[in-house]
Amino acid sequence: MTKEIIxxxxxxxxxKEIERPEIKGDDPDIVLGKCECGSVYACDESGxxxxxxxxxxxxxxxxxxxxxxWDLSEDEDFKTEIxxxxxxxxxxxxxxxxxxxxxxxGALYFVKLNKLLGPKDKRYTDFSxxxxxxxxxxxxNIRTLSKKKVEELISSYNLRPIIDMAGKDRKxxxxxxxxxxxxxxxxxxRAAEALGKVCGIISKDNPQKVAxxxxxxxxxxxxxxxxxIGAFEAVAEIIVNAPDLYEKYIPYIWQLLSEESRRPKAIMxxxxxxxxxxxxxxxxxxxxxxxxxxxxxxxxxxxVLLLKRLNATELKDDIEKLKGDMNEISLYENGEIxxxxxxxxxxxxxxxxxx
Numbered sequence: 001m002t003k004e005i006i007x008x009x010x011x012x013x014x015x016k017e018i019e020r021p022e023i024k025g026d027d028p029d030i031v032l033g034k035c036e037c038g039s040v041y042a043c044d045e046s047g048x049x050x051x052x053x054x055x056x057x058x059x060x061x062x063x064x065x066x067x068x069x070w071d072l073s074e075d076e077d078f079k080t081e082i083x084x085x086x087x088x089x090x091x092x093x094x095x096x097x098x099x100x101x102x103x104x105x106g107a108l109y110f111v112k113l114n115k116l117l118g119p120k121d122k123r124y125t126d127f128s129x130x131x132x133x134x135x136x137x138x139x140x141n142i143r144t145l146s147k148k149k150v151e152e153l154i155s156s157y158n159l160r161p162i163i164d165m166a167g168k169d170r171k172x173x174x175x176x177x178x179x180x181x182x183x184x185x186x187x188x189x190r191a192a193e194a195l196g197k198v199c200g201i202i203s204k205d206n207p208q209k210v211a212x213x214x215x216x217x218x219x220x221x222x223x224x225x226x227x228x229i230g231a232f233e234a235v236a237e238i239i240v241n242a243p244d245l246y247e248k249y250i251p252y253i254w255q256l257l258s259e260e261s262r263r264p265k266a267i268m269x270x271x272x273x274x275x276x277x278x279x280x281x282x283x284x285x286x287x288x289x290x291x292x293x294x295x296x297x298x299x300x301x302x303x304v305l306l307l308k309r310l311n312a313t314e315l316k317d318d319i320e321k322l323k324g325d326m327n328e329i330s331l332y333e334n335g336e337i338x339x340x341x342x343x344x345x346x347x348x349x350x351x352x353x354x355x
Contacts, residue, residue, distance in 0.1 A: 007093040011035040012081035013112050020091045021108070025056040031088070032060050039112035043088055046105065051215025053109040054080065061111050073170050074209050076114070083108040150175040154190045157335040162194050166201035173198065173213065180230030188230035189332045196237025203242040211246065214238055218252055221262065232262075233332075236269035243276050250280055257291075264298035267291065271306040278310050285312040292318055297327035301342045305331075308349035316353050322346045 010017050014037035021033035021043040030053055032042045040061040042053035055069075058078065062068040072078055085094045087104040094104040145153070145165055150172070153162055165172055176198065179191035203210045217231040235253065239246045250273060256266040267288075274281055291303040292315075300322060307315055325342040 005094065005096045006099065007095070009083060009086060009091065009093050009108065011037060011039055011041075012083065012110055013037055013039045013079070020088065023060070025060070027052050027056060030056045032056060034060075035110075037112070039110050041108045041110045043086065044107050044109065045088055047084070047107050050082070050107060050109060051212075051219050053107070054111070054212065055216060055219050057109050057111040061113050072113075073173075074212060075206075076170055078111055078113045080112075080212075081110040083110070144169045144171050145175065147171075147175045147178070151179065151187075154179055154187055154194060157190055159190075159194050159197065163197050163201070166198040167205065173202075177213075177234075180234055182230070185330070186337055189233055189337065190335055192230050192233035192237045193332075193335070195234050196239075196241045199238045200241030203245055207242075207245050210238060210242070214246060214249055218249070221256065232265035232269045233272075236272040239273050240276050243273075247277055247280060250277070254281075254284070260296075263291070263294070264296055264302060267299060267302040267306055271302050271309060274306055274309040281306070282310050282312075285310055285315060288312075289315060289318055292322060297325070297342060298329050300325065301327070301329035301340075301345055304342060304345045304349055308345070308352055311353070313353045316350065319346055319349055 008017055014035065016036060018035050018041065019033055021031045021041060023032040023034070025032050025042065027049075029046065029049060030042050030044060032040060034040055040057045042057040042060075044050055044053040058072070059066060059069045061078065062072075074080065083093060084107050085097050085104050086092075086106040086108045087094055087099050087102070088106055089102075090099060092099065097104050145162065150162065153159065154176075162172065162176070173195065176191050176195040180188055180195075182188050182191070199210045199213065214235055217235050221231045221235075232253070235249065239249060250270070253266050253269050253273075256262045259266075270281060285307060288303055288307060291299050294300050294303070304319055304322065307319060322342055323346050325346070327342050328339045329342065329345075330337050331340055
């Protein structure tokens with residue numbers, strides 16, 4: 001019976017027993033290990049930070065080369081596996097979820113790189129483990145939009161060629177991701193919109209790949225060092241374009257309302273998502289009430305917009321108290337940014353409640 005309910009952890013790629021993870025990750029809650037076959041595994045003892053564990057494992061697999069990790073795509077460049085119910089204290093896998101009167105909710109996230117481009121490829125010249133290279137280029141004969149071309153299409157708000165390449169161009173997501181760091185807010189917003197549409201198409205055949213992207217974006221939001229200023233918008237657009245698959249990530253955005261520095265973008269993202277999933281947020285309307293009095297005009301404005309889309313008519317009197325607030329916020333619609341006063345948002349909201 002004991003043998004049936006506990007197991008010695010083995011690498012899912014080679015079947016060999018692995019050692020207890022002891023390598024400290026960049027995230028203090030994650031420890032990592034390496035298998036003889038070259039796979040890397042990250043231990044998430046809480047079972048709730050799998051996105052972080054994935055990133056830590058991938059980056060370590062790339063010998064801490066973030067630029068290389070940024071450029072890779074799942075399946076084509078690496079494969080992943082997850083072992084659930086891992087107990088680091090005993091270094092055992094407990095399928096039953098309970099060991100020595102303790103709940104076992106940890107997980108091991110495995111990443112193994114495939115063979116990559118040859119060492120002459122300039123992008124990866126600082127990748128130290130040359131044994132992982134393939135002497136033959138693996139990306140030949142693939143139709144792609146160059147990074148420059150993607151930038152031009154986003155700048156001119158010509159999204160159709162980008163959308164048409166969804167699922168065909170393996171570099172497309174990465175090229176759009178880079179634009180989320182643009183200093184131009186309009187470029188960031190257009191890139192986020194395009195990324196959402198592209199992911200909506202890709203998710204039909206490869207939902208896991210898009211889920212990994214969402215996890216990466218969420219990690220960049222909470223990791224100050226890697227913060228992508230367009231990440232909130234990108235996550236919102238991805239959820240909007242495939243809500244049935246990714247609405248489970250809405251609570252992660254909701255949790256960020258407690259952080260003052262991230263609150264404006266979190267509410268803006270929720271306002272966008274509420275256009276397709278208002279029923280999920282509707283019951284939380286009263287929790288949003290306090291944000292109508294926030295010192296940040298963006299928070300106040302986006303809260304009004306969110307409550308309008310949630311049809312929170314029970315808060316009509318509270319919203320009306322913001323009449324006369326002439327502070328402006330930015331709204332992105334149809335590829336353009338427009339300025340609107342909170343007062344105008346209030347008037348529009350009250351009118352919509354009366355219909």
